[in-house]
Amino acid sequence: xxxxxxxxxxxxxxxxxxxxxxxxxxxxxxxEFLADPAAAVRHALANPAGLxxxxxxxxxxxxxxxxxxxxxxxxxxxxxxxxxxxxxLEKAGIRERDIRFVNAxxxxxxxxxTELLNHLGPEIFGRFWPLGQIxxxxxxxxxGLRDFGVTDGGRIVEHNKAFxxxxxxxxxxxxxxxxxxxxTGTGAVIxxxxxRSIASHHSFNSIPNTQAMQQAQAKKPKPPAMKPEMSAxxxxxxxxxxFYVNAVTGTQGRIVDVFAGHxxxxxxxxxxxxxxxxxxxxxxxxxxxxGLPPGYSYGSAHNTLIACVxxxxxxxxSPGEPVLREGGVVIAVSPSSGYIDRERYPSYQDxxxxxxxxxxxxxxxxxxGDFTARPEYLQRYHHGHGYPPLHPFWLxxxxxxxLQRAGGVYIAGTTNPxxxxxxxxxxxxxFSSAWKAARKHVGATPTVVVAPTFWSRPRIKFAVAxxxxxxxx
Numbered sequence: 230x231x232x233x234x235x236x237x238x239x240x241x242x243x244x245x246x247x248x249x250x251x252x253x254x255x256x257x258x259x260x261e262f263l264a265d266p267a268a269a270v271r272h273a274l275a276n277p278a279g280l281x282x283x284x285x286x287x288x289x290x291x292x293x294x295x296x297x298x299x300x301x302x303x304x305x306x307x308x309x310x311x312x313x314x315x316x317x318l319e320k321a322g323i324r325e326r327d328i329r330f331v332n333a334x335x336x337x338x339x340x341x342x343t344e345l346l347n348h349l350g351p352e353i354f355g356r357f358w359p360l361g362q363i364x365x366x367x368x369x370x371x372x373g374l375r376d377f378g379v380t381d382g383g384r385i386v387e388h389n390k391a392f393x394x395x396x397x398x399x400x401x402x403x404x405x406x407x408x409x410x411x412x413t414g415t416g417a418v419i420x421x422x423x424x425r426s427i428a429s430h431h432s433f434n435s436i437p438n439t440q441a442m443q444q445a446q447a448k449k450p451k452p453p454a455m456k457p458e459m460s461a462x463x464x465x466x467x468x469x470x471x472f473y474v475n476a477v478t479g480t481q482g483r484i485v486d487v488f489a490g491h492x493x494x495x496x497x498x499x500x501x502x503x504x505x506x507x508x509x510x511x512x513x514x515x516x517x518x519x520g521l522p523p524g525y526s527y528g529s530a531h532n533t534l535i536a537c538v539x540x541x542x543x544x545x546x547s548p549g550e551p552v553l554r555e556g557g558v559v560i561a562v563s564p565s566s567g568y569i570d571r572e573r574y575p576s577y578q579d580x581x582x583x584x585x586x587x588x589x590x591x592x593x594x595x596x597x598g599d600f601t602a603r604p605e606y607l608q609r610y611h612h613g614h615g616y617p618p619l620h621p622f623w624l625x626x627x628x629x630x631x632l633q634r635a636g637g638v639y640i641a642g643t644t645n646p647x648x649x650x651x652x653x654x655x656x657x658x659x660f661s662s663a664w665k666a667a668r669k670h671v672g673a674t675p676t677v678v679v680a681p682t683f684w685s686r687p688r689i690k691f692a693v694a695x696x697x698x699x700x701x702x
Contacts, residue, residue: 237520279494289322294395303482333420567648
């Protein structure tokens with residue numbers, strides 16, 4: 230079998246691996262960027278979809294809340310967008326002391342002062358941090374949350390009080406690929422929600438698992454989509470729409486386009502652009518190979534669970550037919566040490582140990598209440614920039630799909646084999662060893678898809694050509 234060399238992410242360097250010549254390499258490629266992003270932002274604020282111009286919505290005496298996506302999203306966007314929003318507000322008569330920024334960190338950790346400076350830039354941070362007007366959202370603080378009720382779809386609507394009590398609500402967000410058919414954007418619904426609210430759509434029974442489940446549910450009445458339902462509920466409860474400013478970006482957060490206005494009016498065009506940019510045509514794979522960079526999403530790939538996210542989540546980025554066939558193999562390439570920093574991730578290792586007591590992820594749901602109430606976890610979250618107690622639970626719920634579908638998941642290059650065996654991955658010393666083991670599952674001529682930069686570039690969606698295959702090659 231003839232081969233070719235592909236360079237994949239491998240920690241802080243690239244690693245050349247040998248794959249079949251027929252292997253399909255799928256990765257994001259930058260499009261043309263806006264020549265003048267600031268001008269595009271000004272135009273979007275003055276010509277929003279579904280709402281009046283921001284300058285007309287802002288009136289003297291208003292209390293304004295500006296939510297923004299946290300540091301898991303590119304910093305270039307808030308550094309570009311937020312100063313222009315403030316400029317428009319001040320020209321409309323809004324006082325500096327009436328503008329409050331809320332970091333929409335959802336069920337992620339609170340960001341440090343230095344991280345917020347780097348994310349927002351010195352102009353915004355230098356003006357508003359000394360005034361106490363840049364704050365992290367706290368998903369566990371009852372005093373900072375407002376309970377709006379429960380939607381017809383059973384979603385709890387409990388969100389940041391300061392943001393939703395403001396006279397004018399603005400949200401700066403990003404549109405990027407997420408699992409299955411969706412994209413990010415309209416982030417206030419999740420980014421500013423309480424743990425109870427997030428659990429109502431992120432817990433085990435709420436996270437989409439397999440396409441088979443989706444097909445089984447197709448005969449039932451379709452529940453309303455989560456974000457549109459919750460957005461409409463919040464708007465009805467407050468009597469005020471959120472003015473969104475969402476950007477579609479490429480590498481380094483460079484802006485491709487900007488969409489401003491009402492969530493219901495900007496989702497369709499922004500998602501259409503996302504579909505164009507982030508979708509890659511691939512065959513259904515017997516073997517899916519993913520390179521892992523030094524860090525992504527929630528932190529360092531040396532963290533056992535974050536490395537497992539890197540290996541096990543990509544197969545979920547399949548809006549149609551699964552990119553990984555039933556019984557196929559995933560090979561993640563990473564020198565991960567399997568080290569978990571208990572200060573930053575206080576409940577991670579305990580959740581991994583809890584998982585070791587069971588045969589599947591499902592029983593973890595019965596321990597959510599216990600972990601939520603543990604004071605040592607809450608202390609680290611509230612005051613030590615640690616991840617909140619249930620975060621690793623929701624990561625495990627996302628991992629279940631690939632753990633069940635794949636015939637084998639290998640992590641090639643780890644220096645801590647035991648850490649990954651405990652979660653169900655098979656460690657190997659190097660890629661060639663993983664490839665040799667994979668051949669036992671998929672035969673001599675497998676169909677291979679390589680995602681060398683899935684986590685270091687904007688994430689892609691796998692659009693699988695043709696029908697699902699019945700078995701191994």
